[in-house]
Amino acid sequence: MLKKLLGLGLAAGGALSVGVIALNRGESINALWLLAAGACLYTLGYRFYAAWIAASVLACDATRATPAERLNNGRDFHPTPRWVVFGHHFAAIAGPGPLVGPTLAAQFGYLPGTLWILIGSVLGGCVQDMVVLFASTRRNGRTLGQMAREELGPFGGTAALIGTLAIMVILIAVLALVVVNAMKHSPWATSTVFATIPIAVIVGIYMRHLRPGQVAEGSLLGVGLLFAAVIGGGWIDHQPALRGYFDHEGTTLAWFVMAYGFVAAILPVWLLLAPRDYLSTYLKLGVVALLTIAIIVIHPDLRMPALTRFVDGTGPIFAGKLFPFVFITIACGAISGFHALISSGTTPKLLRNERDIRLVGYGSMVLESLVAIMAMIAATLLEPGVYFAINSPLAALGGTPEIAVTTLSQWGFPVTLETMQTLAHEVGESTLFARTGGAPSLAVGMASILSGTFGGSMIAIWYHFAIMFEAVFILTTLDAGTRVGRFMLQDTLSHLWKPMGRTSWYPSVVFTSALIVAAWGYFLYVGVTDPNGGINILWPLFGISNQMLAAIALSVMTAILVKGARPWHALVTAAPLAWLTVVTTTAAWLKITSDNPRIGFLAGARDLAAKFAAGTLPPEKAAAAGKLIFNQRLDAALTALFLLILWLVIFDVLIIVVRRARGANFGASLESPYVRSALPEAGNV
Amino acid sequence: MSNQPNFYNAMRDFLRGATGEGAYERYCEHIAKAHPEVTCPTRAEFFRAGQTERWHGVQRCC
Numbered sequence: 001m002l003k004k005l006l007g008l009g010l011a012a013g014g015a016l017s018v019g020v021i022a023l024n025r026g027e028s029i030n031a032l033w034l035l036a037a038g039a040c041l042y043t044l045g046y047r048f049y050a051a052w053i054a055a056s057v058l059a060c061d062a063t064r065a066t067p068a069e070r071l072n073n074g075r076d077f078h079p080t081p082r083w084v085v086f087g088h089h090f091a092a093i094a095g096p097g098p099l100v101g102p103t104l105a106a107q108f109g110y111l112p113g114t115l116w117i118l119i120g121s122v123l124g125g126c127v128q129d130m131v132v133l134f135a136s137t138r139r140n141g142r143t144l145g146q147m148a149r150e151e152l153g154p155f156g157g158t159a160a161l162i163g164t165l166a167i168m169v170i171l172i173a174v175l176a177l178v179v180v181n182a183m184k185h186s187p188w189a190t191s192t193v194f195a196t197i198p199i200a201v202i203v204g205i206y207m208r209h210l211r212p213g214q215v216a217e218g219s220l221l222g223v224g225l226l227f228a229a230v231i232g233g234g235w236i237d238h239q240p241a242l243r244g245y246f247d248h249e250g251t252t253l254a255w256f257v258m259a260y261g262f263v264a265a266i267l268p269v270w271l272l273l274a275p276r277d278y279l280s281t282y283l284k285l286g287v288v289a290l291l292t293i294a295i296i297v298i299h300p301d302l303r304m305p306a307l308t309r310f311v312d313g314t315g316p317i318f319a320g321k322l323f324p325f326v327f328i329t330i331a332c333g334a335i336s337g338f339h340a341l342i343s344s345g346t347t348p349k350l351l352r353n354e355r356d357i358r359l360v361g362y363g364s365m366v367l368e369s370l371v372a373i374m375a376m377i378a379a380t381l382l383e384p385g386v387y388f389a390i391n392s393p394l395a396a397l398g399g400t401p402e403i404a405v406t407t408l409s410q411w412g413f414p415v416t417l418e419t420m421q422t423l424a425h426e427v428g429e430s431t432l433f434a435r436t437g438g439a440p441s442l443a444v445g446m447a448s449i450l451s452g453t454f455g456g457s458m459i460a461i462w463y464h465f466a467i468m469f470e471a472v473f474i475l476t477t478l479d480a481g482t483r484v485g486r487f488m489l490q491d492t493l494s495h496l497w498k499p500m501g502r503t504s505w506y507p508s509v510v511f512t513s514a515l516i517v518a519a520w521g522y523f524l525y526v527g528v529t530d531p532n533g534g535i536n537i538l539w540p541l542f543g544i545s546n547q548m549l550a551a552i553a554l555s556v557m558t559a560i561l562v563k564g565a566r567p568w569h570a571l572v573t574a575a576p577l578a579w580l581t582v583v584t585t586t587a588a589w590l591k592i593t594s595d596n597p598r599i600g601f602l603a604g605a606r607d608l609a610a611k612f613a614a615g616t617l618p619p620e621k622a623a624a625a626g627k628l629i630f631n632q633r634l635d636a637a638l639t640a641l642f643l644l645i646l647w648l649v650i651f652d653v654l655i656i657v658v659r660r661a662r663g664a665n666f667g668a669s670l671e672s673p674y675v676r677s678a679l680p681e682a683g684n685v
Numbered sequence: 686m687s688n689q690p691n692f693y694n695a696m697r698d699f700l701r702g703a704t705g706e707g708a709y710e711r712y713c714e715h716i717a718k719a720h721p722e723v724t725c726p727t728r729a730e731f732f733r734a735g736q737t738e739r740w741h742g743v744q745r746c747c
Contacts, residue, residue, distance in 0.1 A: 074715030075735060084702035208736075212729035216704045270736050278704075 007048060014040030018118075021306075022111060028301040031377045034114055035295065038373050042366045045122035050130060050362040057561065057569040058134045060354040065677040067140045068351055077141075079352035079679065082359055088350065090364040091281040092342045093129070094288075096175055096473045097332030097546075098372035103438035104539060105329040106379040106387065107315045109307040112326045113376055120327070120334030121369035124576035128550060129339045130361030131557045131573055136344035137354065138671045143345040144553055150670050151559045152652045159645045160552055161488065164341065166642070167545040168485045169516070171338075172261070173523035174538040175474045178437035180253045180528055181535075182467050187246035188428050190253070192233035192464055193471040194246070196276070197260070199225045203275035219278045223286075226279065226472070230465050237428060250528040258521040260475070265482040265513040273479045280476040283469050288367075291374050291446065294453040304380035304387065309411065316392035317436070318536045319598035320590065327583040328543035333372025335576065337549025339365065353681045378445030379438075385415025386423065386432075390441040393533030394434045401433045428460035436533040439470045485516040526631045529624045536598070540591060541635055547584045548642045551577055555653045562653075562660050563669040570657075581650060588643045592636050601636035605629045708735065 017037035021029065054060045068079040080088075105113040136142055142150070145164065149157025183190040203222040207215055236242045248256075264272050313321035318329065332338070343361060351360065379387060385408050389397075397404035401417060408415050424432045427447060432440060443466035450466075451459040487503065489512040494501025500508045527534025554577035561570035594600030597607035605628075611617050612625045621628075659666040678684060701707035709732070713725040726734070 072715065072719070074712040074719075078711065078715070081698070081702055083699055087699075087703040208729075208733070213706070213709055213732040216700070216706055219704070270733070274736050 003047075007044070010040045010044045010047075014044060018115075021114060024306060028303055029110075029306075030299055030301055031295055031381060032299045034110070034302075034373055034377055035292075037114075038118060038370055041118050041122055042370070045126065046358070046362060046366060049122065050126065050358045053127065053130065053362075053572055054355075054358045057566075057572055058131065058357070060134065060357055061674075062353055062355045063677055063682045064354055065675040065679075065682075066137055066348075066351045066354060067672070068349055069677055069679060070675055071140065071349075076346075077349045080350040082352065082356040085347065085350045085352075085356060085360050086364060089342065089347045089360050090367055091284065092346065093336075093339045093364055094284055094368050094371060095332065095477050096178070096470055097171075097336065097338075098368055099375045099442055099470065099473075100175075100178060100438040100539075101330040101333055101543075102372050102376040103379040103442050104317055104391070104535070105326050106304060106376060107308060107310050107317045107391070108322055108326055109311070110302050110304050110376060110380040111306040112311070112322055113330055114373065116326055116330055117334050117369055117372045117376065120330075120576075121365060121372075124579070125333075125335035125339070125369065125550075126362040126365040127572055127576060128335060128337075128554055128557070129343050129365045130357060131561075132340045132343040132553055133347060133351075133361035134354070134357050135557060135560055137348040137351055137357065140672050141345060141348040144340045144556065147344065147560075148552065148556045148649075151556050151563075151667075152649065152656075156552075156556065156649055156652055159649050160549075160556075161492070163337075163545070163549045163552055163642075163645060165485060165488055166638070167338065167542070167549050168481045168488075169519045170523065170538065170542045170545050170638075172478050172481045172485075172520040173527065174535070174542045175477055176254070176257045176261070176520065176524045177527040177534050177538060178439050179471050179474050180250050180257060180524070181435060181437040181533075182439040182443075182471065183248070183253050184250045184435075185247055185431075186429055187243040188233040188237040188460075188464050189467045189471075190246040190248065191236045192229050192468045193475075195229035195232065196226060196279075196468065196472055196475070197272070199229060200272050200276040200279060203279065204271045207275060207278075208270045215278060218275065219282050222275065222279045223282055226283070226468065227465075230461060230468055233464055233468075234428060234460060251525070254521075254524050254528045257478070257524065258517055261478050261482050261520070262513055262517045264475075264479040265486055265517070266509055269483075273476075273483065276472070276476050276479065280472045283472055287446075287466075287469055288371055288374075290454075291378075291449065292370075294449045295374060295377060298449060298452045300377075300381040300449065300452075302377070302380040303382065304384050308384070313596075313599070316388060316396035318539060319596065320540070320587075324583045324586040324590070325540065328540055328547060328587045330372065331543045331546040331550075333369055333375075335547070335550050335580065337546050337551070337553055340549065340553035352679065353677070355681065375442060378442055378449060381448070382441065382445055383413075383415065383419075385409070385413040386419065386444075387441060388413055389415055389420055390432050390435050390444065391438065392434065393436055393531070393536070395532050396536075397434075401431075404433060426459050427463035429463075434533065436535045438535075439467060442470065443467045482513065482516050482520075485519075486512045489515060523631075526627055530628060530631075531618075531621050531624070537601075537604075537632070537635060540587065541638065544584055544588050544591070544639060544642055547580050548646045551580045551584060551646055552649050554580065555649045559653050559656050560669050562657055563666060567657075567660055577650075581646065584646060585643065588639045591639050592643075601632045601639065605632035605636075608632070708732075 017033050020033050021037055068077050071077040102113050145157055145160040148160040183193055199222055203218045207218040311322040388408055397407045405415050405417055420432055443463050446466040447459050447462035450462045490501050527538050554573045557573040558570045558577055590599055591601055595603050597604045608625055608629050656666050709728050716723055716725045
């Protein structure tokens, strides 16, 4: 009875908040409505939908021993309290993705992105994470690739492998581009980000040699040093003799980042990767908590309209209509295929009881989705003119800051040169025009929220704290991703030549690391030299690859559920799979075939080639033309490959569904046999 | 250190678990129970082995 009342109350509250968000026209809306809508929808989803999935669809069994109990080795397999597993899992899935995607998608207005984040996570992303976690737990912690091979056949396994490798390369490239754009000609940001490297090394040495295993002490030391680095960066910025050392072009910074990625991938993990990861985890949790409190305290009004004119596809930040591009731009935060890699493999080895699957799988993604909502708030509380001036490449606004402000004002987003100058001066930057990639605009938003709550005079410090926070995040993903890519490549190459598979054999380590860095470094470099900012090309490619991986994960899960006792229940994964397939296919198709040179890769290449031949390109664009034309064609080929993989996997699933419906042999699903748990949670006294 | 289930102890256990501080004690406990013939490695050895192993798979996301 109480549960029903709670459900009714939540439904009413959710309907009210969503109604206010969706129907509000003309007047500005308070950010708290977004948080309220989130709170209601998330609780409804968690209390009812996730509970039903756990009980009826998956039939989680509290008496069944988990791999952590059966295979307990005290190390990677060990039964762990549910909130600790939750913490580990959330720290692993939460990266910079949900911060960047909503910031870019805010060009459509706050409404489309917010609705997709809320609905996509409750019905799609959270379900994916939870079902994958369940399936992997029932299979001794098998990875997504292994499950794809076992459930769909060898092609499914290969598709998952190629998908993972491709998404890794594109993801690292686009995130590295975000960092480079945030550091470009900013001595403060550059020196702070550089300082995080020796800080991580100091913490690594502390935790390895000075006080082995005292990770909390080491991390506290590191967080203290990071704060010092932000303040120190401000000091360097004011020293004419020093600031020149940290004032660089994008291309120089791109080479730095590539060199860093290569070194980080071949150094031992304890020296750089592990300590950096501890630091970014603590920063992340701290900042999420801080932002939530601050948004509630200052409850700002959103200045962005619910919908902007750019739903028609003419947006300056990235081109393309609301459908399908908002669903591609916001991947992490609504549904992210990458999470399936974490939900399978690592986390299932810690689960103490199958009852915890709902909290860990569904609950962590709810929190991640909330982070995306906060990024949306931080982007849309800015004056829209300021938001567009920061995030659009100058080429899309007319070429110079002077023309840009006129263009924006004509579009109905008034902004002046003085406003931009004052703001840049306040946050300690030389300019805020065309700082594409989402990081600077998010940092301006976060700085205005945080300084409004915790100290108004320190806006420059909060801005660079936010930049450092994002950079630490991104560099952790870059290190870890390069290393994982290296392992996968070594594994694949070992089939050709055995010694390549030896993970500690230096020639193989150097060779494979260099290959992975070259792969993402290429996309990074082209992105940096692209006068249109690069994000316009790379972010959709990342979105498509991430959604393709989610579709592969959902396909494997659908196959598993279809093989089960109640095949209709497969709809819980088949429905988000169908939506993702429509969205990803439409977006990929448009990116390949659209005649609009800003949307279609091939049209972009043709357009550039024609202008180059006619000699109408400005000199800096003409110099890079050959590279850009080749790159657009390569992007088109990659998109086509993603599309092909996606449809072959879906075809695999359809075969299983048809065989199941006809009663033909559909291949049994491979769960580990039931063993009764001896733990107290299972009802043992 | 008492083991009464109060808020402070619960928070401490959570933080030790989440940061990995308690991993070594837990491992030695496991070894003593499951494989009494094996001697537990030192704390430094344990963390070295664990760190290297931990970073072989996908650990961090977008």
